[in-house]
Amino acid sequence: MAYVGNGLKFEQQHGKSRVRVTRVWKKDGRHFIVEWNVNISLFSDCLPAYVAGDNSDIVATDTMKNTVYAKAKECAEVISVENFAIELGKHFTSYYPQVISAVITIVEKPWERVHVDGQPHEHGFKLGSEKHTTEVTVKKSGALLVTSGIEGLALLKTTKSGFEGFIRDRYTVLPETKERVLATEVNALWSYKYESLSSVPLEPLQFNERYLDVKKLLVRTFFGPPKEGVYSPSVQSTLYVVATTVINRFPDISSIQLKMPNIHFLPVNLPNKSNPSIVEFDDDVYTPTDEPHGTIQATLSRVQSKM
Numbered sequence: 001m002a003y004v005g006n007g008l009k010f011e012q013q014h015g016k017s018r019v020r021v022t023r024v025w026k027k028d029g030r031h032f033i034v035e036w037n038v039n040i041s042l043f044s045d046c047l048p049a050y051v052a053g054d055n056s057d058i059v060a061t062d063t064m065k066n067t068v069y070a071k072a073k074e075c076a077e078v079i080s081v082e083n084f085a086i087e088l089g090k091h092f093t094s095y096y097p098q099v100i101s102a103v104i105t106i107v108e109k110p111w112e113r114v115h116v117d118g119q120p121h122e123h124g125f126k127l128g129s130e131k132h133t134t135e136v137t138v139k140k141s142g143a144l145l146v147t148s149g150i151e152g153l154a155l156l157k158t159t160k161s162g163f164e165g166f167i168r169d170r171y172t173v174l175p176e177t178k179e180r181v182l183a184t185e186v187n188a189l190w191s192y193k194y195e196s197l198s199s200v201p202l203e204p205l206q207f208n209e210r211y212l213d214v215k216k217l218l219v220r221t222f223f224g225p226p227k228e229g230v231y232s233p234s235v236q237s238t239l240y241v242v243a244t245t246v247i248n249r250f251p252d253i254s255s256i257q258l259k260m261p262n263i264h265f266l267p268v269n270l271p272n273k274s275n276p277s278i279v280e281f282d283d284d285v286y287t288p289t290d291e292p293h294g295t296i297q298a299t300l301s302r303v304q305s306k307m
């Protein structure tokens with residue numbers, strides 16, 4: 001909330017960062033685990049704390065931390081990271097008259113059930129790679145914005161990628177190519193808007209299913225069919241195809257942001273005077289790099305009709 005006076009505007013929020021919590025559920029001998037790193041930020045009416053040293057309207061950040069553990073304990077059933085964030089946001093905005101809105105962001109550590117002798121283990125997990133994230137904003141009115149995300153999904157293909165026809169000027173040395181390695185580490189965020197808490201899907205794992213569906217579609221669109229693949233004329237083009245495919249498949253997703261860095265694999269050519277081709281590049285030997293890298297990002301949103 002912004003306070004304006006004497007030609008000045010004052011905006012504030014306070015919260016707790018990096019509250020780490022693990023919750024284990026045990027059902028008929030099978031165990032389930034989540035590990036979450038939670039950030040809470042509250043927009044609240046507590047101006048006297050700033051201007052008069054009066055803390056009577058302050059929700060202590062220590063209380064926020066304890067609330068994370070209390071709410072984790074209250075979750076009798078396995079729930080998605082989005083639903084947990086919604087529960088926290090609901091609590092802060094409905095319990096405290098001072099709190100106008102709450103922003104909860106959570107990153108889930110990718111613990112995956114292990115398979116031993118081809119069978120899912122009842123209580124054994126290993127760490128995967130890409131992470132499921134969420135950011136939930138809950139307003140006092142009950143309106144909420146839920147964003148789900150994938151962080152650090154590393155993808156690479158060894159062909160069906162090129163880059164041609166770009167601007168050439170006196171600083172350009174990059175040759176045009178129809179054949180290169182295409183590698184990226186996708187960070188994706190997609191949003192659902194709900195008018196009220198009652199319109200949030202009731203099924204506790206629906207957001208998890210959707211997360212897996214979006215990831216599957218993203219991967220399939222990036223690579224194309226298993227045998228033929230699909231040609232990518234640029235990271236930009238592939239990003240756009242991925243974004244439109246996701247938006248067209250899921251009508252309740254209102255926008256998607258994709259960050260797809262272009263991680264370069266440089267052709268190796270090693271000539272010297274006596275031997276012009278110690279290594280002559282034939283789409284086979286590369287120097288992998290992680291910096292510098294191209295940064296390509298875009299957001300595709302549905303335009304609200306003014307009807």
Ligand SMILES: O=c1[nH]c(=O)c2[nH]c(=O)[nH]c2[nH]1
Pocket residue numbers: 163174233234235236262294
């Ligand atoms: O797919 C690409 N997009 C670019 O914008 C770019 N720029 C560059 O040097 N290589 C590439 N590749």
